[in-house]
Amino acid sequence: MFTGIIEEIGAMRRISRQGQAMVLSIGAKRILEDVHLGDSIAVNGVCLTVIAFDSDSITVDVMPETFRRTNLRKLAVGEPVNLERAMSAQGRFGGHIVQGHVDTTGTIRSRIPEENAVVYTVEPADPAALKYVIPHGSITIDGISLTVVQVTDSSLTVSIIPHTLAQTVLKWKQPGDEVNLECDVLGKYIEKLLLSRQPGESAAPTGRLTASFLAEHGFM
Template identity: 50%
Template sequence: MFTGIVEELGEVTAVENLGDASRFRLRGPVVTDGARHGDSIAVNGVCLTVVDHEGDEFTADVMAETLKRSSLGALTTGSRVNLERPTAVGARLGGHIVQGHVDGTGEILERTPSEHWEIVKISLPAGLARYVVEKGSITVDGISLTVVDAGSDHFTVSLIPTTLALTTLGVKQPGDPVNLEVDVIAKYVERLLTAGPADGSGQEAGR
């Protein structure tokens, strides 16, 4: 589990095409400190498994399904990426519960700068709109953010200088894709409200 608090802005140092998958080599001195084979690291909000680790770089294999359903397929050598290690049990939950399972991709539509922050408008796939609410949480490229405005096909977020300086959202421009993960609690609530009784008897299980 992650919290959406990006630990560092890393860099893709190599991309190898494996046919039905790709192997990425990424640089990130912070997240590679103590990293081992099999560990998880979120890359732009996608939970990936460390295949190899040497110095301040690690490699991760990304299957075709992940490349298709996320923006990772658009990464090339030199691309900057948001990196985060899983949260430790008992640690502070600085953002919100993030699984690292991308629900879909959006696109940067507009950037409106202000004196001390910037409003970013992002497109929202129709199937995800019902999970996004004003002042709710959403993960954009692995960043835990608060929704300012929620529409039927878009939402906006307000970015403080720290977020602009230390994450990919500081450099992404209109037309660039971003990974989206909605609040998992909203999905579970919807499932519970639409599902029938657990035992099929019309009564709650265990009663």
């Protein structure tokens, strides 16, 4: 599990690709302080497993499902990437619950300065993901925990403070660029609970919860 607080910007060193499988070597510094084989590292918000490391880089595998679902397939040697280690039990929860499981990619449609901030509008490749996005809720963009400003039927908007812009790859992102999106996992579980039922169970009432439904499912 991650928090969406980026620890450092790494650089792509080597990319080996065979079909839709890739092996990435990424230059890093801070995340190497306590790295071990098998550790989880979020690369642009994608949870990947460390298969090798040395004094200044890590190596990770990318399987076909990850290749198809994320923007990692478009990486080039020398390109910067956001890096975050998995959250430790002693760490501060500075962002929100981030799994590193990308729901869909999105395309930046606009980047507009607003006084000390920069406002990004992003259009998801899969518009269905927007049902999990609410104004002032959480969204992960390329691994960065951000607060949603607005949501429409086809896009979402976030406002980036100077510190976040300076410390992440968003400072290089422009309209037309592709980013990874992970929606708040809480909404997905709530939806699953409300839509799922075993034979003989009552269905959840459309659009609302009742005391009887909550009691039946162990919440009361």
